Structure formats: C-alpha cells, structure tokens
Amino acid sequence: LRSRREWAEADRLKEELFALNVRMDDRNKTWCIKPPGGGDGSSAPSAGAHPCGGAPPAAPPRRPTHDYVRASDDRARLSASDEAAIHELLARRLSAKIAREFDTADAVRDELRKVGVEVIDRDKLWRVVRPQALPSAAAPHPPPRPAAIPAAPPGGDRGGGVLPALVPG
Numbered sequence: 714l715r716s717r718r719e720w721a722e723a724d725r726l727k728e729e730l731f732a733l734n735v736r737m738d739d740r741n742k743t744w745c746i747k748p749p750g751g752g753d754g755s756s757a758p759s760a761g762a763h764p765c766g767g768a769p770p771a772a773p774p775r776r777p778t779h780d781y782v783r784a785s786d787d788r789a790r791l792s793a794s795d796e797a798a799i800h801e802l803l804a805r806r807l808s809a810k811i812a813r814e815f816d817t818a819d820a821v822r823d824e825l826r827k828v829g830v831e832v833i834d835r836d837k838l839w840r841v842v843r844p845q846a847l848p849s850a851a852a853p854h855p856p857p858r859p860a861a862i863p864a865a866p867p868g869g870d871r872g873g874g875v876l877p878a879l880v881p882g
Contacts, residue, residue, distance in 0.1 A: 734748070799839065
C-alpha cells in the first residue's frame with residue numbers, strides 16, 4: 714500500500730494487525746506475533762530492538778533500490794564499481810519514473826545505453842551488450858613518449874655536438 718502511496722489505508726491495516734498482536738519492524742522488514750502475556754506491547758521498542766524482543770536481526774545485505782535484475786544470460790564480467798554504477802543509474806531511472814519525470818528517466822536510459830547497458834522494461838531486466846563501453850573497460854594505452862631531447866646549452870650550440878654532419882664534407 715505504501716508503494717502506491719495509500720498512507721491512510723496502510724496505517725489502518727497496521728493498527729488492525731497491532732490489535733491482533735502482530736508487531737512489525739519496518740526498518741528491517743520483519744514481523745512477529747507478540748505472545749499474549751508477553752507484555753502489553755503498548756510501548757514502542759527501544760531503538761535497534763526487535764519489536765518481539767531479543768536482538769535486532771542482522772542487517773540484510775544491501776540491495777539495489779530498483780526492481781530490475783540482471784539477465785541470466787548476461788555473461789559480461791563487471792568490476793564492482795561498474796556494477797554499482799549501473800545499479801545507481803537504474804535506481805535514479807526508477808525514481809524519475811515514479812516521480813513522473815519521464816524526460817529525466819529517458820536521459821538516464823540513454824546514459825545506460827551509452828555505457829553499453831540495455832534495459833528491458835517489459836521484463837524488468839538489464840544486460841551488458843557492449844562491455845567495452847563500460848567506464849572501467851581498459852582503454853588502449855597511448856604509445857610511450859620518446860625520451861626528452863636535451864635542451865641546447867645556454868648561449869646556443871657552438872659546435873662540437875654529437876650529431877653526425879648531414880652534409881658530406
């Protein structure tokens with residue numbers, strides 16, 4: 714309900730569940746049934762405590778903030794930084810779509826394409842189609858620069874240099 718921004722209905726449902734001894738921990742996305750006689754449950758749990766007592770659950774692994782998954786047939790190798798950047802762009806795109814900022818969402822999609830990532834909205838998938846376009850793809854190194862030629866001594870070259878004569882003598 715909250716994802717559809719139906720706040721009043723979500724709050725009503727939460728109160729109904731509370732009356733049935735169901736306690737929810739929105740931050741950790743967990744719930745439990747508070748046994749009768751285990752306290753009246755009228756006070757909120759202390760910060761970091763689980764609503765049914767005990768230690769709070771371990772933090773879940775950090776998940777992307779979007780609902781796209783990588784296509785199972787995508788075999789491109791990604792660096793951790795490239796994958797994080799892709800997830801960030803997908804999250805920005807989804808946020809823009811939710812806010813109905815479609816020009817921004819389209820611009821982010823174009824940015825993903827530019828770095829070689831295809832987004833399949835219909836299936837909520839993404840895949841790397843051009844790994845060489847990713848930011849960490851090894852760019853060809855420029856040829857080495859030649860060694861610097863020593864500058865002429867102050868006052869100019871007065872002969873006696875080491876270069877052979879160019880004009881036959």
